[in-house]
Amino acid sequence: MAEVHVKICGLSTEATLDAALDAGADLVGFVHFPKSPRHVSLEKGRGLAGRARGRAQRVVLLVDPDDVLLAAVAETLDPDWIQLHGKESPQRVAEIRARTRRPVLKAVGVAAAADLVALPDYAEVADRLLLDAKPPPGADLPGGNGRSFDWDILRGVVLPAGTMLSGGLDAENVGTALSRTGLAAVDVSSGVEIRPGEKDPARITAFVAAARRRA
Numbered sequence: 001m002a003e004v005h006v007k008i009c010g011l012s013t014e015a016t017l018d019a020a021l022d023a024g025a026d027l028v029g030f031v032h033f034p035k036s037p038r039h040v041s042l043e044k045g046r047g048l049a050g051r052a053r054g055r056a057q058r059v060v061l062l063v064d065p066d067d068v069l070l071a072a073v074a075e076t077l078d079p080d081w082i083q084l085h086g087k088e089s090p091q092r093v094a095e096i097r098a099r100t101r102r103p104v105l106k107a108v109g110v111a112a113a114a115d116l117v118a119l120p121d122y123a124e125v126a127d128r129l130l131l132d133a134k135p136p137p138g139a140d141l142p143g144g145n146g147r148s149f150d151w152d153i154l155r156g157v158v159l160p161a162g163t164m165l166s167g168g169l170d171a172e173n174v175g176t177a178l179s180r181t182g183l184a185a186v187d188v189s190s191g192v193e194i195r196p197g198e199k200d201p202a203r204i205t206a207f208v209a210a211a212r213r214r215a
């Protein structure tokens, strides 16, 4: 059985980034979205991304970025991946991928089986898909809300290789999430925090270990 791919998102300090790298995370994420408690400036992101270079794939999370921001992010952080977590259409995903010359991880919000209808169109243009719980009505953030969706929605659904599961994961439930969905890649933010925006090195270590042993 292939090893589970793990992404730790919303890292904003050197100490917690190091915890993720030392734990063996495959991908580390930096959120550039001012409404988020995990937001990092481009300058801060540059330092963190530089620190992680060669140790994990560096992902910058953006929400409906315009072309000016994309250029600044590509230039300043030089990320390995762009994660799009807004309402980007498949056409816009393709444009961003071409414009930045970076692979794109596209997040799709899931609340019901009907939400999976969008997946084939995104799978054609994105390098990887990420399934996250749809935010509650009126939420400030389109993700990072610590909410799960009903994983049984995915039962019997064939998903593109590498599809990541996110939304409300933590060290206690990630094993169940992996076995119920059959997926082999996970992403976490809130579930390794003490409070919104404050990551806990011990929880990061526990999450990576739990995902890898699928328990």
Ligand SMILES: O=C(O)c1ccccc1N[C@@H]1O[C@H](COP(=O)(O)O)[C@@H](O)[C@H]1O
Residues within 6 Å of the ligand: 009, 010, 029, 031, 033, 036, 037, 038, 039, 061, 063, 085, 130, 132, 141, 142, 143, 144, 145, 146, 147, 166, 167, 168, 169, 187, 188, 189, 190, 191
């Ligand atoms: O983490 C954030 O602040 C965030 C902001 C805007 C969009 C997405 C965000 N995070 C992503 O949301 C999912 C689920 O996070 P959680 O584990 O439920 O807190 C994850 O992919 C984060 O990368």
